[in-house]
Amino acid sequence: MLLNIRVLRSIALLAVAVTRLFAAENVAREAVERVRPVLVQLRYVASEQQALAKSTVVATGVIVQPEQGLILTSTYGLVPDPPLAITVLDATGQTQAAKLLGVDHHRQLVLLSCATPFPPTAGVSFANAREVRPGQATIAVGCVFELDQPTISTGIVSAVNRLGGIAMQTDAAVSPTNYGGPLLGSRGEVLGILTPLSPENDMRAAVEWYDSGIGFAVPAEQFLPRISQLQAGKNIHAAQWPLKMAKGSPLSTPAVITEPAELQGLGIGDEIIGIGGRRVSSQWQLHAALGAYDAGQSVPIAVRRKTGGEESLMLELTDAETKPATE
Amino acid sequence: MWCRATMLLVVCGLLASFAQAQTNWREISPDVGPRIVKVYGAGGGGGLENYQTGFFISAEGRVLTVNSPVLDTDEVTLVTEEGNRLTARVVRTDPLLGLALLQAELSGGIAPHFELKSEFSPAQPGDDVFAVSNLFNVATGPEALSVQRGVLAGKAPLELVSPFDPTVKREQAVLLVDVVTSNPGAAGGVIVSSRGELLGMIGPERRSRVTGAWHNYALPTNLLADAVTRLEQPPVIPTSEDSAAQRPDAAQLARRWGFWLAPEISSRTPAYIDDVVPGSAAELAGLQPDDLVVFVAETSTASVAEALAVLTSQREAEQMALLVERNGELVRITLNLTKPE
Numbered sequence: 001m002l003l004n005i006r007v008l009r010s011i012a013l014l015a016v017a018v019t020r021l022f023a024a025e026n027v028a029r030e031a032v033e034r035v036r037p038v039l040v041q042l043r044y045v046a047s048e049q050q051a052l053a054k055s056t057v058v059a060t061g062v063i064v065q066p067e068q069g070l071i072l073t074s075t076y077g078l079v080p081d082p083p084l085a086i087t088v089l090d091a092t093g094q095t096q097a098a099k100l101l102g103v104d105h106h107r108q109l110v111l112l113s114c115a116t117p118f119p120p121t122a123g124v125s126f127a128n129a130r131e132v133r134p135g136q137a138t139i140a141v142g143c144v145f146e147l148d149q150p151t152i153s154t155g156i157v158s159a160v161n162r163l164g165g166i167a168m169q170t171d172a173a174v175s176p177t178n179y180g181g182p183l184l185g186s187r188g189e190v191l192g193i194l195t196p197l198s199p200e201n202d203m204r205a206a207v208e209w210y211d212s213g214i215g216f217a218v219p220a221e222q223f224l225p226r227i228s229q230l231q232a233g234k235n236i237h238a239a240q241w242p243l244k245m246a247k248g249s250p251l252s253t254p255a256v257i258t259e260p261a262e263l264q265g266l267g268i269g270d271e272i273i274g275i276g277g278r279r280v281s282s283q284w285q286l287h288a289a290l291g292a293y294d295a296g297q298s299v300p301i302a303v304r305r306k307t308g309g310e311e312s313l314m315l316e317l318t319d320a321e322t323k324p325a326t327e
Numbered sequence: 328m329w330c331r332a333t334m335l336l337v338v339c340g341l342l343a344s345f346a347q348a349q350t351n352w353r354e355i356s357p358d359v360g361p362r363i364v365k366v367y368g369a370g371g372g373g374g375l376e377n378y379q380t381g382f383f384i385s386a387e388g389r390v391l392t393v394n395s396p397v398l399d400t401d402e403v404t405l406v407t408e409e410g411n412r413l414t415a416r417v418v419r420t421d422p423l424l425g426l427a428l429l430q431a432e433l434s435g436g437i438a439p440h441f442e443l444k445s446e447f448s449p450a451q452p453g454d455d456v457f458a459v460s461n462l463f464n465v466a467t468g469p470e471a472l473s474v475q476r477g478v479l480a481g482k483a484p485l486e487l488v489s490p491f492d493p494t495v496k497r498e499q500a501v502l503l504v505d506v507v508t509s510n511p512g513a514a515g516g517v518i519v520s521s522r523g524e525l526l527g528m529i530g531p532e533r534r535s536r537v538t539g540a541w542h543n544y545a546l547p548t549n550l551l552a553d554a555v556t557r558l559e560q561p562p563v564i565p566t567s568e569d570s571a572a573q574r575p576d577a578a579q580l581a582r583r584w585g586f587w588l589a590p591e592i593s594s595r596t597p598a599y600i601d602d603v604v605p606g607s608a609a610e611l612a613g614l615q616p617d618d619l620v621v622f623v624a625e626t627s628t629a630s631v632a633e634a635l636a637v638l639t640s641q642r643e644a645e646q647m648a649l650l651v652e653r654n655g656e657l658v659r660i661t662l663n664l665t666k667p668e
Contacts, residue, residue, distance in 0.1 A: 026453070027453070028452070028453030028478065029451060029452060029453040032452070032453070043621075043627060045597060045619065045621055045629055045652070046595075046597075046629070047597065056627060056629035058537050058538070084597060084619060084652070085619055085621060085652040085655075087621060087652075087657065095622075095650070095657065096657060097652060097655060097656055097657045099655060115656075139453075140505075144537050144538055145481065145482075145483035145484060145503075145537060146481075146482075146483070146484075149452070149481055149482060150452070150481065151452065151480040151481035151483070151503055152452045152453050152478060152479075152480050152481060152505065153477075153478065153480055153505035154453070154477075154478045154505065172505070173480070173505045173506075173507075173543075175538065175540045176535075176538035176539060176540045177480075177503075177535075177538050177540060
């Protein structure tokens with residue numbers, strides 16, 4: 001009797017193991033099935049002057065607001081020179097033209113719009129970036145060859161909160177084959193949009209990384225709040241630190257201002273000791289904390305005055321292309 | 328009694344499927360490894376590798392590999408994973424797929440080999456695969472080749488252009504993998520399933536026409552089987568008519584359809600309509616100067632050259648569907664040569 005129970009138990013365990021193994025084989029395909037309705041194939045007809053050595057670029061996009069015809073993709077093929085024409089092929093087989101609404105240069109994302117709305121795309125969920133953990137399974141999806149036969153690459157989350165917190169890193173193969181497509185979790189939830197990000201924010205560097213086991217995806221928390229801004233045609237740039245600071249190793253030198261004499265209530269000799277609620281004790285920490293912000297955003301700053309005493313104030317961040325707000 | 332029999336059946340089924348799913352490289356490598364060889368030949372200077380990979384496809388010692396400068400020599404050397412050295416010579420090469428068929432001198436005995444299946448691979452995207460090759464010539468002496476694990480990324484059309492005649496082109500479905508196989512020496516290696524079945528051969532390094540990125544791909548067994556059948560037959564001399572595809576010139580287009588494309592300044596000149604002949608099929612259909620032709624007969628056309636190529640292939644057509652971009656909108660235009668009643 002005891003033996004029988006043991007046998008039954010081992011059979012049960014075996015059955016569980018087999019189910020899991022079989023499930024594992026189909027995880028990627030099932031996950032891709034769930035996002036298929038939101039995938040679009042984009043074609044960019046380029047002008048002769050454009051840098052890429054091809055006259056048509058094919059890329060992947062993701063429908064983010066079907067009723068408004070909004071599509072998110074990466075900057076690949078769209079920046080710096082926008083194409084002459086953009087066509088969109090969706091899962092229903094319809095082809096239509098798209099308009100470029102706005103570019104998020106900071107996250108290498110572009111918002112496109114189509115005149116005809118897409119069918120309601122139920123069943124697609126965005127993952128909460130705070131619940132994403134390094135080591136969890138990822139599936140990178142693109143559809144540049146055949147829309148109805150997306151390409152799959154599997155891997156894991158290599159790191160979260162990369163590049164100042166705007167992206168997660170994966171070792172799935174991320175390349176022009178899937179830029180603009182979704183990075184999925186094992187249940188088909190969208191962890192982020194695949195983009196050619198690199199620490200230098202240089203498209204060439206990112207493109208050369210595609211077979212190095214380094215890829216980036218921007219999570220929903222980063223792009224959803226910025227859709228209305230892009231929809232209004234406002235491009236987004238990474239924030240630049242508007243003040244010059246004391247020379248020395250950025251790892252150990254405190255963020256003491258040396259120039260200009262006055263900017264938004266800050267002056268020479270003031271030391272930045274906090275940004276966005278984070279304490280900073282070096283210029284490196286300041287820049288790391290700044291990486292999450294866009295130009296035009298206001299950020300709370302904690303400052304130790306040259307004259308003594310600590311204060312908090314709001315600093316409006318700019319980018320390299322705009323003049324400091326006080327001028 | 329019934330209960331026991333059913334239970335036995337279930338257990339057998341479970342064990343069988345378990346064994347199948349559980350199979351990993353360690354279990355299949357004794358079977359797969361001996362069928363693959365390292366290929367050494369010419370090269371070795373000026374940045375050219377003198378090594379690549381190949382595999383046996385018959386018991387008599389036929390070996391399939393890629394055609395490359397490595398084979399530009401009278402004899403090449405094959406090294407098995409046990410370190411056996413075999414001399415081989417090139418039987419024939421296939422310019423379109425970039426393949427070469429070799430014959431190894433077997434000193435008696437038979438070669439462990441892969442059977443080339445003539446059907447397209449039944450493997451699905453997301454399936455586990457192993458890539459086995461001598462990438463970077465890491466395996467030199469009597470040692471096993473390098474194995475990489477990945478998944479089948481998908482199937483994609485790949486434009487294969489003959490290295491000897493750029494006008495000979497053919498689009499074929501190939502297998503994409505998500506493991507980096509576009510490495511020196513890897514070409515001629517194999518992609519096998521988790522059960523050790525041959526899915527395809529790692530092809531010569533190629534950039535994708537669609538993405539511009541290096542393809543990590545394999546030529547599926549059906550293409551290989553076709554090519555080998557072709558190579559085993561006596562060569563056929565192609566007639567001149569096969570390659571004499573004639574492109575219509577601008578005047579011919581204007582006479583037939585009634586529109587002029589923009590002058591072809593470079594190979595990438597966008598396919599803008601330059602002018603429309605009054606009273607022509609083009610004008611009746613509503614085509615306008617400055618329309619940008621993005622599709623001709625369901626084929627994407629990014630340049631004047633591509634538009635002309637499609638128009639050539641539809642030389643005899645009485646109807647022609649165009650998709651043009653005009654002021655940010657896509658407009659469908661159907662040109663009709665048949666006169667209305």
